[in-house]
Amino acid sequence: MITAGIDVGSQSTGVVIQKDGQILSFALCLTGIDPRKRAKESLKEALEKASLSPEKLDCRIATGYSRHQVEADRTVSEISAQAKGAAFLFPKARGLIDIGGQDTKVVLLSSGGKVVDFLMNDKCAAGTGRFLELMAQVLEISLTDFGKLVAQAQREVELSSTCAVFAQSELVGLIAQGKKKEDLSRAVCQAVVDQVANMVERIGLVPPVVFTGGVAKNQGVASLLEKRLGFSLLIPPEPQITAALGASLVL
Amino acid sequence: MKVGYFCGYLPPELIRSAGGEPVLLEPEGKRVKLGEKYFPTPFCPFSKVFLDNLLSGSWEKVGTLLFTRSCDASRRLYETVSSLPGGESSFLLDLPHEVGPLAWNYFAHQLKKLAHFLLDRTGKSEKAMLSDLEQEVKSSLIIRRKLTEEYQAGRLPGAVFLGKEGGSPPDFPRVVRGGLPLFLIASHLWVRDLIGLLEKKSILVFEDTPLGSRRWLLRENTTFLLPPEEDPFLSLSRLYLEWKAPCPRGPWRERLAFIQEMTRKLGVRGVVYFYPKFCDFSLYELKIVRDELSLPVLSLEYDTLPNLAQWETRLEAFLEVLTP
Amino acid sequence: MKEKTQQNLVKFISFLSRRKSLFTLLGGYEWWLKKKWPSPDLAQTSYLLTIHSIRELYQRKKPVVWTSLFFPSEFIWAGSMVPFYPEIASGLVAALRWSDFPLRSSFQKWVSADLCSYHRLSLGMSLLKLFPRPDFLIATNTICQGTVGFFQTLAQLWRVPFYLIDVPFADFSASEKYISYQLESLAQNLSQEWGIRFRWEQVFSCSNQTRAVIKDIENLRKQKTIILAPPTKNLDYLPYYYQFMGTRASLSFFTQLLAQLSLTEPSSCHRLLWLHLKPFYPNPVPEWLEKNNLGVAFEEFASLYPGELSSREPFSSLARKILYSWQLTVGRKRISHVLQLVQEFEVQGVVQFNQWGCRQSQGMNFPLRQALRKQEIPFLELDGDQIDQNHRSDEQWKTRIQALAEMLEGNR
Ligand SMILES: Nc1ncnc2c1ncn2[C@@H]1O[C@H](COP(=O)(O)OP(=O)(O)O)[C@@H](O)[C@H]1O
Ligand code: SF4
Ligand code: SF4
Ligand code: SF4
Numbered sequence: 001m002i003t004a005g006i007d008v009g010s011q012s013t014g015v016v017i018q019k020d021g022q023i024l025s026f027a028l029c030l031t032g033i034d035p036r037k038r039a040k041e042s043l044k045e046a047l048e049k050a051s052l053s054p055e056k057l058d059c060r061i062a063t064g065y066s067r068h069q070v071e072a073d074r075t076v077s078e079i080s081a082q083a084k085g086a087a088f089l090f091p092k093a094r095g096l097i098d099i100g101g102q103d104t105k106v107v108l109l110s111s112g113g114k115v116v117d118f119l120m121n122d123k124c125a126a127g128t129g130r131f132l133e134l135m136a137q138v139l140e141i142s143l144t145d146f147g148k149l150v151a152q153a154q155r156e157v158e159l160s161s162t163c164a165v166f167a168q169s170e171l172v173g174l175i176a177q178g179k180k181k182e183d184l185s186r187a188v189c190q191a192v193v194d195q196v197a198n199m200v201e202r203i204g205l206v207p208p209v210v211f212t213g214g215v216a217k218n219q220g221v222a223s224l225l226e227k228r229l230g231f232s233l234l235i236p237p238e239p240q241i242t243a244a245l246g247a248s249l250v251l
Numbered sequence: 252m253k254v255g256y257f258c259g260y261l262p263p264e265l266i267r268s269a270g271g272e273p274v275l276l277e278p279e280g281k282r283v284k285l286g287e288k289y290f291p292t293p294f295c296p297f298s299k300v301f302l303d304n305l306l307s308g309s310w311e312k313v314g315t316l317l318f319t320r321s322c323d324a325s326r327r328l329y330e331t332v333s334s335l336p337g338g339e340s341s342f343l344l345d346l347p348h349e350v351g352p353l354a355w356n357y358f359a360h361q362l363k364k365l366a367h368f369l370l371d372r373t374g375k376s377e378k379a380m381l382s383d384l385e386q387e388v389k390s391s392l393i394i395r396r397k398l399t400e401e402y403q404a405g406r407l408p409g410a411v412f413l414g415k416e417g418g419s420p421p422d423f424p425r426v427v428r429g430g431l432p433l434f435l436i437a438s439h440l441w442v443r444d445l446i447g448l449l450e451k452k453s454i455l456v457f458e459d460t461p462l463g464s465r466r467w468l469l470r471e472n473t474t475f476l477l478p479p480e481e482d483p484f485l486s487l488s489r490l491y492l493e494w495k496a497p498c499p500r501g502p503w504r505e506r507l508a509f510i511q512e513m514t515r516k517l518g519v520r521g522v523v524y525f526y527p528k529f530c531d532f533s534l535y536e537l538k539i540v541r542d543e544l545s546l547p548v549l550s551l552e553y554d555t556l557p558n559l560a561q562w563e564t565r566l567e568a569f570l571e572v573l574t575p
Numbered sequence: 576m577k578e579k580t581q582q583n584l585v586k587f588i589s590f591l592s593r594r595k596s597l598f599t600l601l602g603g604y605e606w607w608l609k610k611k612w613p614s615p616d617l618a619q620t621s622y623l624l625t626i627h628s629i630r631e632l633y634q635r636k637k638p639v640v641w642t643s644l645f646f647p648s649e650f651i652w653a654g655s656m657v658p659f660y661p662e663i664a665s666g667l668v669a670a671l672r673w674s675d676f677p678l679r680s681s682f683q684k685w686v687s688a689d690l691c692s693y694h695r696l697s698l699g700m701s702l703l704k705l706f707p708r709p710d711f712l713i714a715t716n717t718i719c720q721g722t723v724g725f726f727q728t729l730a731q732l733w734r735v736p737f738y739l740i741d742v743p744f745a746d747f748s749a750s751e752k753y754i755s756y757q758l759e760s761l762a763q764n765l766s767q768e769w770g771i772r773f774r775w776e777q778v779f780s781c782s783n784q785t786r787a788v789i790k791d792i793e794n795l796r797k798q799k800t801i802i803l804a805p806p807t808k809n810l811d812y813l814p815y816y817y818q819f820m821g822t823r824a825s826l827s828f829f830t831q832l833l834a835q836l837s838l839t840e841p842s843s844c845h846r847l848l849w850l851h852l853k854p855f856y857p858n859p860v861p862e863w864l865e866k867n868n869l870g871v872a873f874e875e876f877a878s879l880y881p882g883e884l885s886s887r888e889p890f891s892s893l894a895r896k897i898l899y900s901w902q903l904t905v906g907r908k909r910i911s912h913v914l915q916l917v918q919e920f921e922v923q924g925v926v927q928f929n930q931w932g933c934r935q936s937q938g939m940n941f942p943l944r945q946a947l948r949k950q951e952i953p954f955l956e957l958d959g960d961q962i963d964q965n966h967r968s969d970e971q972w973k974t975r976i977q978a979l980a981e982m983l984e985g986n987r
Contacts, residue, residue, distance in 0.1 A: 065970060079978035103971060115982050117948060120971055122292050122929075122958040160556035173560055194284070201288035202941060228284075291929065291937040293689060320744050322720045327938030330906035334942060347753075348716055348723055348741040353760065357753045361745060500720070503727040531934065534687040535724030539731060541685050 002052065003059045004043060005248030007081065007241070008035045008066040011101035011129065011214060014244035015039075015046040017057075021088075021249075025049035026241050035066035063247040065102060076250050078243050079105055079118050085246030086210040087113025090234050095205035097196060097225075097233070098242070099215035101129040106199040119199045127195030129215045131164050135188040138171050139181055146185055147219025153186035155179075167191065189220040197228045207231040212242040252373050255313035257301070257439060258321055259466040259498060260346050260491050262362070264391050266317075268383035269366050270373030274313050275414070277462055278304040278440065287555070289331050295324035296527045296555040297439050302331065315372060316341040317365070321500050322532055342368050350492060350502050359488035366484075384483040388490065394420050395495075399469045403516045405432070408455045410446045412463030420467060430455035431574065434514050436499075436540070437525040438533060441557045445525055448563060452570060457517050459510070461498060468496040470505065471512045499536040506536070507543055514546060521547040521573055523566075528554045547573060581676055589704040598634040601626055617831055624814075624824050631657045632707035638769060639707055641729065643714035643722050645900040646740060647893050649821035649884060650758070651713075653778040654771045659707055660818050661697035661729075666855035668696060669962045670811075674856060677703060678963055686728075691932035692962035694725040701732050710769070711735050713761070717742035717900045719935040738764070742897060744905060754894035762890070775886035778821040783883050785820060788829040790881070792836060793873075797920055800841035802870035805861045807853045809874050816877060845983045846872035848916055850927035851936050854961045863973055867980035872920040875903060875913070906939050910946045917952055923983050924953045931960045955979045 002024075007014045013031045017024040027046040031038055039062070047054060062072035063081040078098075086096045087109060096107040104121040121127050136143055157179055161167045167188075174184055192215070200209075209231070215221055216239035226232050236242055254271040256263075263273035278300045286302030304310065318329035320343060329343045345361045347354040370380060398420060401407050411421040430453045437445065437460040449456045459465055470493075497506040514522065524540060526533035541548050549569040551562050591597060605626055612619045632639055638656045642648075644663070651658040668674055674692075677699025682688055686698050700706040712735060714726040723739060730737035740757050743750045765771040795801055803809050812828070819825040847864075849871045854860065864870070880899035884892045902912040917925065925947055929937050940956065947954045955975055960966035 075977075077974050077977035077981055079974065080981040103974075114985055115978065117944070117953060118975075118978060119956070120958075120975060158556060160554065160558040160561075170558070170561065173564075177560070194287075197284075198287045202944075289941045291940060293931055294934055294938060320720075323935040323938060326720075326744070327906065327934070330939070331941070334906075343744065345743045345745040347743065348720075349739055349757070353753065353756050354741065357743065357749070360749060364745075501723060501727060503731075529689050529934065531690060531721040531724050531932075534690050535721075535728055537687070538685040538728060542731065 001058045001251070002056055003061060003248045003251060004046065004057055005081065005244040005246065005250075006039050006043060006060060006062045006064075006067075006070060006072060007078070007244035007247060008039050008062065008064040008070055009100055009102075009240075009243070010065045012240050013038050013042050013064075014241040015042040016241055016244040016248045017046050017050045017052065018245070018248040023245065024052070026238070026244065028238070028240055031066070036070050039066075039070040059251060061247040061250055063243050076247050078103075079107060080115060080250065081243040081246035082212060083107050083109055083113065083115045083246065084249050085242035085244070086212060086236075088245060088249055089236050089242065090208060090210050093208050093210045093234065095200075095207070095209035097200065097205075097209060097211050098213040099127065099129055099192070099196065099211075099221070100213040101133075104128050104196055104199065104213075106196070106203055106205065108203050108205060117203055119203050121195065121199065126164055126167060127192045127199070129213070131167070131192060132188065132215065132218065132221070134164055134168060135171060138168055138175070139184060139188070141181065141185065143218065146189060146221070147223075149182045149185035150189055150220030150224065153180075153182040155183045157183045157187040159187050159191045185220060186224070189218070189224050192221055193224045193228050196225065200229060208234055210234045210236070210242075212236060212239040214240050216240075252315060253313045254315045254317060254369065255310055256317040257461070258317075258319040258325065258344075258346075259461040259495070260319050260321065261317050261344060262487055262491060264387035265362060265366060265384065265487060266369065268380050268387050269369035270375035270380070271315070271369050274310075275462065276301070276304075276310060276313070276316075277413075279309065290327070293529050295322075295328075295529055296553065297530070298324045298328040299555050300440060301328060305332065306335075314340055315369075317344060318342070319344045319346040321346055321498070322530070324530070340372070347492070348501065350505070355485060355488045355492055358492055359482065359484040362484050362487055381483060384487070388483055388486050392490065395467055395469050398464075398467045402457070402464060402468055403513070405455075405457070405517055407464070408432075408457055409450060410443060410458070410463070412458065412467060413443060413446075413460075427455070431570070432457065432517060432519040434459065434510075434517065434519040434522045434546075435525060436460070436510070436522060436536075438527050438530060440527060441553065442525075444557050444559060445523075445551075445562065448559060448566065449523070452566060454570075457513070457519060459496070459513065465496045465498060469494050470496060470509055499532040501532075503536070503539060507539060510540065510544065514544065519546070521549065521569070523569075524548055524550045526550065526552060528552050585676070585703050585705065592633055592705060592707070595634050598630050601630040601634075605630065617828070617835065620824075620828055620831065624819070624828075628657075632659055635708070638710040638771070641709040641712045641714075641726075643718070643726070644817055645717045645897060646713055646715045647820070647884075647896050648818055649775075649778050649782050649896075650762075650773075650893055652821040653773045653775050653889075654762075654765065655774075656710075656771065658818055659709065660814070661700075661706065662693045663814050663818055664700070664706060665693045665696040665962055666813070666852075668700065669855040669964075670857070672856060674962050674964065677705070688963075689932055691719070691721055691725070691930065692960050693930075694721065695932070696962050697725070698728060698732065701729060709733055709735050712737040713740065714738075715740045715742050715897055715900075717897060718904050719933065721932075721934070740897070742900075744901075747898065750898055751891060751894045754897055755890040758890040758893055773889070775884075775889045779884040779886050779889070779892075781823065781826055782821040785826045785829055786879060786881075786883075788826065788833055789816075789877075789879055792829060792833050793877075795833070795836055796873055799846070799921055800843070801836065801839060802842040802844060802846070802872065803836060804839070804842070804865070804870065806847075806864040806869065806871040807849060807861050807874070809871070809877055810849070810853050813852075813876065816879060842870055844868045844870040845924065845980065846870060846920065846922040848872060848913070848920060848922040848925045849874040850913065850925060851930060851933070852876060852961050853928050854959060854967065856962070856964050856967075858967065859969065860957070860972055860976070863976045867976055869924075869976070869980055869983075871926075872922050873916055875916070878902065878912070878916065904935055906942065909939060910943055913943065914946060914950065917947075917950065922952070924955060924979055926955045926957065926979070928957045928959065928961060931958075931963070931966050953979060953982050
C-alpha cells in the first residue's frame with residue numbers, strides 16, 4: 001500500500017511517501033500563509049520525486065497544526081504521528097521530545113512504541129522555536145548561528161523571565177550592559193532547555209529518547225539539553241519530517 | 252535536632268522548649284532545576300526555589316521540616332515534601348485564618364500536637380518542655396516589646412532582623428545614618444538583595460518581611476505584661492494569632508491597620524511592595540495597599556530568579572518621582 | 576462595541592440595577608411565564624429560575640448574601656436569605672460572552688491578571704456595580720485560600736461585613752468541632768445583628784431529598800452505556816448542585832434530569848472523568864470531545880456530600896458537609912477520591928482543565944498524574960482559563976483531545 005503523510009506545521013510543511021514500510025520520497029518547505037496550497041505543492045513535489053502519479057496513492061493522512069485545513073483522507077494528531085515516526089526510525093525509543101515553532105511536545109512511549117502519556121507546553125512557556133526566532137532577531141544572529149555561539153560561550157548569564165515579551169526586553173537590557181553575544185545566545189537556549197527539561201522530568205522520560213522538530217537542528221539547544229538531562233538524544237537525519245513519516249504509517 | 256521552618260507563625264519558642272534547634276530556612280535563589288517539575292508554571296516561585304534548595308541538599312543537616320497551612324502553595328509544598336523520601340519527618344501546623352477565642356483554642360490544640368511530634372523525636376519529657384515553654388514565652392514577650400519600641404522609633408532599619416538562626420533576636424539599638432525612609436513589604440525571597448540595592452541608593456529601609464521584622468514585632472494595641480493564660484499553649488497561640496504582626500494572609504483589617512500604624516510612626520515617604528508572581532495573598536494585598544494607603548507605592552515583581560537590573564531601573568524612576 | 580459606548584451602557588445598566596422597584600415588574604412576567612409553561616422542561620425551568628433569582632437578588636426584600644462554592648446554601652436558605660455565588664455568576668457572565676469588560680475593569684484597578692479569573696471577573700462586576708449589592712459576605716476557604724483574599728477585597732469594595740468560616744486541615748473530629756462552633760456563632764451573630772431566624776427542617780429535608788435523587792442519577796451514570804450529553808453539560812447545572820440546594824428548584828430540576836437520563840440512548844463512547852471546571856465562554860471543546868467519540872461519565876464537582884443534614888444537629892451536619900470538600904482539595908484525599916471515581920464510573924481517561932490562576936488544583940498535578948499512570952489511566956491536561964478568553968488556545972486543545980482519543984483507541 002502506498003500512503004502519503006502530510007504534516008502541515010506552523011512553520012514547515014513536510015510530506016513523506018511510503019510504501020509498505022519503505023520511504024519512497026519526501027519534501028519539506030515553509031508553510032507560509034496558505035497551508036492548503038503549500039500542502040498540495042509539497043505533495044506534488046514528493047510524488048514527482050517518487051515518480052508516482054497521484055492516483056497511485058491509497059491514502060493521504062494529514063497531521064500538524066493545520067491538518068484540518070488541507071485535502072486529506074483522514075487526520076491524526078501530531079502526538080501520535082510523531083510517536084509513530086520516532087518509533088519507526090528508532091524502534092528502541094522510549095521517549096520523544098519534539099520542539100516545533102508553536103508547540104513543544106514530550107511523549108512517553110511504551111516498549112511497543114505506543115503513546116503512554118504526553119505533555120504539551122503551556123501557553124506562557126518559552127520553550128518553543130518561535131521564542132528562539134524572536135531572540136535571534138534581538139541578538140541579530142541567524143538561527144543556524146546558535147550552535148557555534150553556544151559552543152563559544154564563556155560566562156554564565158541567566159534570563160530571569162520565561163515570558164517571551166519580558167525576556168525580549170531583558171535581553172535588550174543585557175546587550176546594553178555589554179554582555180557578549182555568545183553568552184547571551186547560551187542564555188536564550190538554556191531558557192528553552194530548562195522549560196523543556198521540566199516537562200521531560202514531569203513526565204519521567206528515560207533514554208533512549210528521540211529529539212525531533214525544527215529546533216532539533218539547533219545544535220545549541222541540542223547540546224545543552226543533553227547536558228541538562230544527562231543522556232544523549234537520538235536526532236534523525238531530517239528531524240522536521242518525523243511527523244509526516246509517522247502519519248504515513250498510521251494505517 | 253535541627254528543626255527547619257520558614258513561616259513566621261511557627262514558634263521557635265516551642266521548638267526550643269521541645270528540645271529542638273530552630274533553623275529559619277532562607278532559600279538561596281538559584282536556577283530552579285530540581286524543584287520545578289513538581290509545580291506548574293503559574294505557581295508560587297518561593298515553593299519552587301524552596302524545593303530546589305531542599306533537593307539539592309542545601310539543608311542536609313536539617314532533619315525535621317515544619318510547614319503551615321498559610322496559603323494554597325504552602326499546603327501543596329508540604330504535601331510534596333512529605334511524599335518524598337524522608338517525608339515522614341515533616342509536619343503541617345494547621346494555622347487558622349480566623350481571629351478570636353475559637354481560633355486561639357483551636358491553634359493552641361494544634362501547637363500541642365506539634366509539641367508532641369517534636370517530643371517524640373527529641374525524647375524530652377513533657378513536663379520539662381512545659382516549664383521551659385512558659386519561660387520562653389515570657390522572655391520572648393519582653394524582647395518583642397523592646398524590639399517593637401525600637402523599630403517604631405526608627406532605630407532598627409536595614410537588614411538587622413534578618414538572621415539565619417531561628418531563635419535569636421537582632422542586636423539593638425544601632426547607630427542610624429540618615430536617608431530617605433521607605434517601607435519595604437516583601438515575602439521570603441531575595442529580601443537581602445533588595446535591601447542591599449535600596450541601601451546602595453541611600454534609602455533608609457524599614458522592612459516588613461516574614462524573614463525579618465514581621466516575626467518579631469507586636470501589634471500596636473497589645474498592652475499586656477505577662478502571658479495572661481494559665482496554659483502556655485494558649486499564651487503561645489495568642490501571642491502568634493493576636494499579638495504578633497500579621498502577614499498578608501490576614502486578617503486584613505488588622506494587617507492594614509498595622510501597616511498604616513508603622514508607616515505613620517516611621518514617617519516613611521513611600522512603600523516598596525516586593526512580591527512573588529503567582530502569590531495570591533500578595534497580589535490581593537497589593538491592591539488593598541494601593542487603595543487604602545495614602546503613600547506612593549512602587550511594586551516590584553519576581554518569579555524564580557532575581558532581576559536586579561530591572562528592579563534598579565524601576566527604583567530609580569520611583570525615586571525621581573519621590574525626590575524631584 | 577466601542578469602549579466609550581460600552582462604558583455608558585454599563586453606567587446605565589448599573590443605574591437601573593439599583594432601582595429596586597423596577598424588579599417588582601419581573602413578578603408579573605414570572606407569573607405569565609408560569610401560566611405559559613405549566614409543566615416546563617429543563618431549559619424552561621432554568622429560564623424561570625434565572626428570572627426569579629434576578630428578581631430576588633436585585634429587589635432586595637431579603638438580605639442578599641454573597642458566598643463561596645463550598646459554603647452550604649442550606650444555611651442561607653434556612654435563614655430566609657438569598658445566596659449569591661459570584662463564582663457561579665462569573666461563569667454565566669462568561670457564557671454570555673461578556674467577560675472581557677469586567678476583567679479589564681478589575682485589571683485597571685490593580686487586580687493582577689495572575690489571580691483566579693472567577694475572582695477577577697467578580698471583582699470587575701463589583702467595581703462596575705453590576706452584580707447585586709450584598710448585605711454581607713460569608714465564605715469558606717476550603718477549596719482554596721485565595722478565596723479569603725477575594726472576599727476580603729469584596730468586603731473592602733462593597734464596605735460590608737465579611738464572615739469567614741475557616742476550614743482546617745487537621746484531624747476530622749477536631750475540624751468538625753471547629754467548623755461547627757464557627758457556624759453556630761455565625762448564626763448567633765446574624766440573629767443578633769440582622770434579626771435572622773433559622774428554620775432548618777424544611778430546607779434540610781428538601782436538601783436530603785434532592786441528595787437522594789442526585790444519588791440515583793449517579794448510580795445511573797455508573798452504567799457503562801449511560802452518558803450525559805453533550806460532554807461537560809452537567810457543569811452548566813452547577814447552580815442546582817450548589818446555589819439552589821435546599822430549595823424546590825433543585826429538587827424538581829434533578830427529578831427531571833433523572834427522568835430524562837433514564838430515557839437516553841445507549842452510548843458506546845470512551846468514558847472520561849472530568850476534573851475541576853470547564854471554560855464557560857462558548858468554545859468548541861465539547862464538540863471536539865464528541866467528534867472524537869469521548870464522553871464525560873462523571874464530573875469531580877458533581878460529587879456531593881453523601882450524608883444527611885439533620886435539624887437536630889444543624890451545625891455539625893453542615894460542618895460535615897463542608898468537610899466533604901476535602902475530597903477535592905487535600906492532596907492525598909483528592910487522589911484517592913479520583914481513583915475511586917475512576918473505578919466506580921469505569922472511566923478510561925481523566926481530563927482536567929487547568930485554570931491559570933488556580934494554585935490548589937494545579938499544584939497537585941504531579942502526584943495525580945503518577946497515581947493515574949500506575950492504574951494505566953491517561954491523564955489529559957488542558958491549559959487555559961475558564962473565564963478569561965485571552966488565555967485560550969483552541970488549536971492545542973484540539974490536538975490534545977485528538978491525541979487522547981487515539982491513545983484510548985489504541986488501548987481498546
Ligand atoms: N536550520 C535550523 N537551525 C536551527 N533552528 C531551526 C532550523 N530550522 C528550523 N529551526 C527552528 O525550528 C522551528 C520550527 O520548527 P518546525 O518543527 O518546523 O515547526 P512546526 O512543526 O510548528 O512547523 C523554528 O522556530 C526554528 O526555531
Ligand atoms: S507570608 Fe507569612 S503566613 Fe505566609 S508563609 Fe510567610 S510567614 Fe507564613
Ligand atoms: S504566601 Fe505567597 S510566597 Fe509565600 S508560600 Fe504562599 S504563595 Fe508562596
Ligand atoms: S478555580 Fe481554583 S483558585 Fe479559582 S476559586 Fe476555584 S479553587 Fe479557587
